[in-house]
Amino acid sequence: MRTMxxxxxxxxxxxxxxxxxxxxxxxxxxxxxxxxxxxxxxxxSQAMKAAWVEDLLSLVPPIAFLIANRFRNRxxxxxxxxxxxxxxxxxxxxxxxxxxxxxxxxxxxxxxxxVMAEHPTIGLTTIFGREIWSxxxxxxxxxxxxxxxxxxxxxxxxLAEELHEKTLFTDAEMNKADWLTAVAGIVGILGVGMxxxxxDSVAAGIISLDICKDGMTSLKEVVEDLxxxxxxxxxxxxxxxxxxRVKQELERLDWVDGAEVRLREMGHVYVGEAFVxxxxxxxxxxxxxxxxxxxESLDWRLHDIxxxxxxxxxxxxxxxxxxxxxTQSAPRLEQWQG
Amino acid sequence: MAKRFVAGxxxxxxxxxxxxxxxGSGCDMxxxxxxxxxxxxxxxxxxxxxxxxxxxxxxxxxxxGVEIDLVKQFADEVGASRIEWVQxxxxxxxxxxxxxxxxxxxGGLVQSxxxxxxxxxxxxxxxxxxxxGIPGTNHPPDLEGLEVAVQPPSxxxxxxxxxxxxxxxxxxLSEALGPVAAPAWKIESxxxxxxxxxxxxxxxxxxxxxxxxxxxxxxxxxxxxxxxHVKEALKEVRP
Numbered sequence: 001m002r003t004m005x006x007x008x009x010x011x012x013x014x015x016x017x018x019x020x021x022x023x024x025x026x027x028x029x030x031x032x033x034x035x036x037x038x039x040x041x042x043x044x045s046q047a048m049k050a051a052w053v054e055d056l057l058s059l060v061p062p063i064a065f066l067i068a069n070r071f072r073n074r075x076x077x078x079x080x081x082x083x084x085x086x087x088x089x090x091x092x093x094x095x096x097x098x099x100x101x102x103x104x105x106x107x108x109x110x111x112x113x114x115v116m117a118e119h120p121t122i123g124l125t126t127i128f129g130r131e132i133w134s135x136x137x138x139x140x141x142x143x144x145x146x147x148x149x150x151x152x153x154x155x156x157x158x159l160a161e162e163l164h165e166k167t168l169f170t171d172a173e174m175n176k177a178d179w180l181t182a183v184a185g186i187v188g189i190l191g192v193g194m195x196x197x198x199x200d201s202v203a204a205g206i207i208s209l210d211i212c213k214d215g216m217t218s219l220k221e222v223v224e225d226l227x228x229x230x231x232x233x234x235x236x237x238x239x240x241x242x243x244x245r246v247k248q249e250l251e252r253l254d255w256v257d258g259a260e261v262r263l264r265e266m267g268h269v270y271v272g273e274a275f276v277x278x279x280x281x282x283x284x285x286x287x288x289x290x291x292x293x294x295x296e297s298l299d300w301r302l303h304d305i306x307x308x309x310x311x312x313x314x315x316x317x318x319x320x321x322x323x324x325x326x327t328q329s330a331p332r333l334e335q336w337q338g
Numbered sequence: 339m340a341k342r343f344v345a346g347x348x349x350x351x352x353x354x355x356x357x358x359x360x361x362g363s364g365c366d367m368x369x370x371x372x373x374x375x376x377x378x379x380x381x382x383x384x385x386x387x388x389x390x391x392x393x394x395x396x397x398x399x400x401x402x403g404v405e406i407d408l409v410k411q412f413a414d415e416v417g418a419s420r421i422e423w424v425q426x427x428x429x430x431x432x433x434x435x436x437x438x439x440x441x442x443x444x445g446g447l448v449q450s451x452x453x454x455x456x457x458x459x460x461x462x463x464x465x466x467x468x469x470x471g472i473p474g475t476n477h478p479p480d481l482e483g484l485e486v487a488v489q490p491p492s493x494x495x496x497x498x499x500x501x502x503x504x505x506x507x508x509x510x511l512s513e514a515l516g517p518v519a520a521p522a523w524k525i526e527s528x529x530x531x532x533x534x535x536x537x538x539x540x541x542x543x544x545x546x547x548x549x550x551x552x553x554x555x556x557x558x559x560x561x562x563x564x565x566x567h568v569k570e571a572l573k574e575v576r577p
Contacts, residue, residue, distance in 0.1 A: 133368055
């Protein structure tokens with residue numbers, strides 16, 4: 001079987017990937033320290049447990065990224081002719097399912113705690129030879145858990161957009177929102193301190209809703225990716241105008257009568273086919289070769305685009321053209337570009 | 339995700355945390371959801387007691403024992419006007435405690451009790467190692483095949499058997515002529531020498547109603563300060 005061409009990102013992007021890798025390794029290190037600190041102070045607080053699970057799960061996107069990053073430049077071979085770009089999708093699917101299930105579990109747990117009117121017991125602890133209420137220590141731990149992710153999240157966000165890295169983006173977004181978990185947890189613990197036993201479970205419930213939301217968002221995104229959705233932009237999550245641009249560039253060639261493209265995302269590269277209807281049949285091989293080079297030079301993400309020659313009336317599959325014009329899909333494409 | 343919140347609120351999380359911390363430190367935290375501490379002050383302290391020598395001894399007149407003394411001192415400290423003793427089994431008393439109809443349960447409770455999830459346990463205020471003690475100074479090199487006296491019920495029995503020793507049940511350890519397994523303080527009061535063969539650790543706690551954190555913290559502070567006295571009191575326990 002013919003494999004796909006091997007992919008090499010431009011040098012400045014490679015530098016970006018190296019930076020992203022460093023950031024993700026940092027993230028894992030910080031998260032591990034946070035996970036340890038929160039675990040040690042957790043006690044019987046429901047909110048702390050929820051925050052801990054969320055911290056634990058925020059390890060998943062960085063790990064998924066690092067795994068994918070290892071496979072990213074691996075050459076396609078006869079066994080995996082389309083290359084290894086999809087590796088991240090698989091790890092992400094697993095992570096998203098786990099995230100959602102954990103979120104639901106904690107939500108159930110907190111609702112049960114509220115229904116059963118379970119009063120969280122939080123007693124004394126000794127730190128540096130002094131006895132203090134453990135709640136204070138929990139608040140310190142939660143504050144610690146809030147700060148590094150927010151900083152790292154902001155650093156990763158712009159990099160994710162530049163590299164068209166959705167795993168990195170999801171990770172950055174999750175990190176950025178992490179402080180909300182910490183604040184919810186702190187409010188819960190302070191509530192318990194005030195004698196409001198329900199505050200802890202309510203805080204845990206809020207955190208678990210956030211975990212569920214993270215999970216659902218990731219699940220939706222990864223399923224869309226694995227289903228070859230229309231390529232989307234990383235930040236706004238809107239249809240990418242790039243396929244339309246490829247089509248327009250092809251139509252501008254003087255020997256081209258009409259063009260269509262069909263692209264999908266594989267990791268951070270776009271692959272697929274460009275369908276070209278020529279005006280005449282002169283010198284088609286070198287013309288196609290030129291067109292292909294032109295297309296691939298438009299954007300670094302466009303990779304191994306197959307050029308397919310079709311008669312003009314077959315640019316759109318049988319009978320679909322009428323259907324397409326009669327439905328909303330054409331105006332929607334226009335609207336997407338705006 | 340949380341983007342909307344951030345954009346809408348524009349509140350720096352640190353400012354928020356700081357404000358909350360200030361609010362928090364102003365008042366006496368933690369407080370009790372069911373106001374146990376406040377109610378006991380000037381009122382009745384309702385104590386569940388489980389017979390467990392030397393911690394709680396039940397007699398016809400008044401209960402006595404190491405933990406009974408501690409409870410009396412604590413009642414004085416928090417200003418309770420009287421103490422109501424309620425005798426029962428551990429399960430009965432704990433069940434009542436979860437319904438807030440008792441303020442405290444004592445009776446040689448240890449941290450490993452399965453009730454720890456349903457009621458509030460104090461931090462261990464006294465720990466004692468269960469060890470093998472010997473009458474003389476002739477330390478046995480290992481426990482293999484050694485006959486060791488234990489006073490049932492004791493978790494040490496199973497641990498001894500697992501380590502290859504032969505546990506022998508005795509109702510009164512002071513009559514033992516050979517090695518015994520007992521908490522370190524008891525080995526001392528029997529006039530024996532503890533060996534390096536430790537079997538398990540007993541972490542003594544008291545139980546309060548679940549979530550009564552103000553009450554719990556008050557009791558924990560009291561017990562921590564009493565730890566040396568507990569050791570002294572155990573030395574005076576007659577074997």
